[in-house]
Amino acid sequence: xxxxxxxxxxxxxxxxxxxxxxxxxxxxxxxxxxxxxxxxxxxxxxxxxxxxxxxxxxxxxxxxxxxxxxxxxxxxxxxxxxxxxxxxxxxxxxxxxxxxxxxxxxxxxx
Amino acid sequence: xxxxxxxxxxxxxxxxxxxxxxxxxxxxxxxxxxxxxxxxxxxxxxxxxxxxxxxxxxxxxxxxxxxxxxxxxxxxxxxxxxxxxxxxxxxxxxxxxxxxxxxxxxxxxxxxxxxxxxxxxxxxxxxxxxxxxxxxxxxxxxxxxxxxxxxxxxxxxxxxxxxxxxxxxxxxxxxxxxxxxxxxxxxxxxxxxxxxxxxxxxxxxx
Numbered sequence: 128x129x130x131x132x133x134x135x136x137x138x139x140x141x142x143x144x145x146x147x148x149x150x151x152x153x154x155x156x157x158x159x160x161x162x163x164x165x166x167x168x169x170x171x172x173x174x175x176x177x178x179x180x181x182x183x184x185x186x187x188x189x190x191x192x193x194x195x196x197x198x199x200x201x202x203x204x205x206x207x208x209x210x211x212x213x214x215x216x217x218x219x220x221x222x223x224x225x226x227x228x229x230x231x232x233x234x235x236x237x
Numbered sequence: 238x239x240x241x242x243x244x245x246x247x248x249x250x251x252x253x254x255x256x257x258x259x260x261x262x263x264x265x266x267x268x269x270x271x272x273x274x275x276x277x278x279x280x281x282x283x284x285x286x287x288x289x290x291x292x293x294x295x296x297x298x299x300x301x302x303x304x305x306x307x308x309x310x311x312x313x314x315x316x317x318x319x320x321x322x323x324x325x326x327x328x329x330x331x332x333x334x335x336x337x338x339x340x341x342x343x344x345x346x347x348x349x350x351x352x353x354x355x356x357x358x359x360x361x362x363x364x365x366x367x368x369x370x371x372x373x374x375x376x377x378x379x380x381x382x383x384x385x386x387x388x389x390x391x392x393x394x395x396x397x398x399x400x401x402x403x404x405x406x407x408x409x410x411x412x413x414x415x416x417x418x419x420x421x422x423x424x425x426x427x428x429x430x431x432x433x434x435x436x437x438x439x440x441x442x443x
Binding site: 133134136137138140141142143144145146147148149150153154156157158160161164 | 266269270273274277278280281282285286290294295298299302303306370371374375378389393394395396421424425428429431432
């Protein structure tokens with residue numbers, strides 16, 4: 128058992144040794160860390176959204192490609208052209224300005 | 238729901254905690270910064286008292302305020318803000334001590350851990366340098382077991398009552414009293430030579 132005056136002095140000595148502060152600039156360090164964590168939170172939220180959107184976009188692209196391919200059955204288009212719904216390009220259509228732009232351009236006949 | 242309109246003036250050191258919290262909730266970092274400065278001392282006393290000065294303590298101190306910022310919307314003011322923060326700081330410190338103990342056990346044997354405290358030098362007039370005595374006392378507190386140290390930090394460094402200490406630590410009042418009694422006995426054995434003689438307690442630290 129510690130006698131009372133000693134206990135009081137001991138308690139006072141211990142109280143006086145209580146650390147009063149962190150190293151200088153503590154509040155700045157807290158605010159910097161807070162800002163870093165906010166930026167990280169924003170980036171990870173973007174990542175989460177991206178991860179949600181990517182499968183949906185891929186599924187939509189697949190459905191569209193299948194739809195295009197189904198619609199192009201019986202034509203001479205290659206499966207790739209059919210999936211992307213690319214127009215048939217022949218030599219004559221390539222030379223025809225009209226067929227490309229839908230505008231009739233008067234052509235000079237020699 | 239319409240938000241409460243905050244008074245349109247700048248925050249100062251005299252702005253109340255409630256107003257600072259309301260502003261911080263609304264995204265005012267300046268208000269949160271004032272809260273950090275206001276309670277830095279209390280958190281330092283807890284965290285440095287538990288972990289000793291160093292990067293670990295600074296990290297736990299910062300994390301305390303980051304956790305508080307995250308839980309700003311949940312803080313209802315049922316306890317004082319200081320008690321709320323000290324509670325977070327104490328839990329984080331105890332977790333840090335557990336992590337430290339795990340890594341220490343991996344690399345250091347138990348015997349290496351028990352080192353003698355470098356005693357403060359006593360001058361010819363019987364006076365002990367105030368700074369050295371403080372270091373000595375902190376080192377003595379740091380050598381207490383984790384549970385005893387937590388009680389000393391809260392009861393003596395933070396001046397909490399037995400009841401408040403019990404609430405923060407989640408133990409019965411009687412446990413706080415018995416741990417404090419044992420801790421004081423241990424500390425008395427180490428510090429008595431510097432406490433019994435009035436001359437060894439410099440006025441500058443009292």
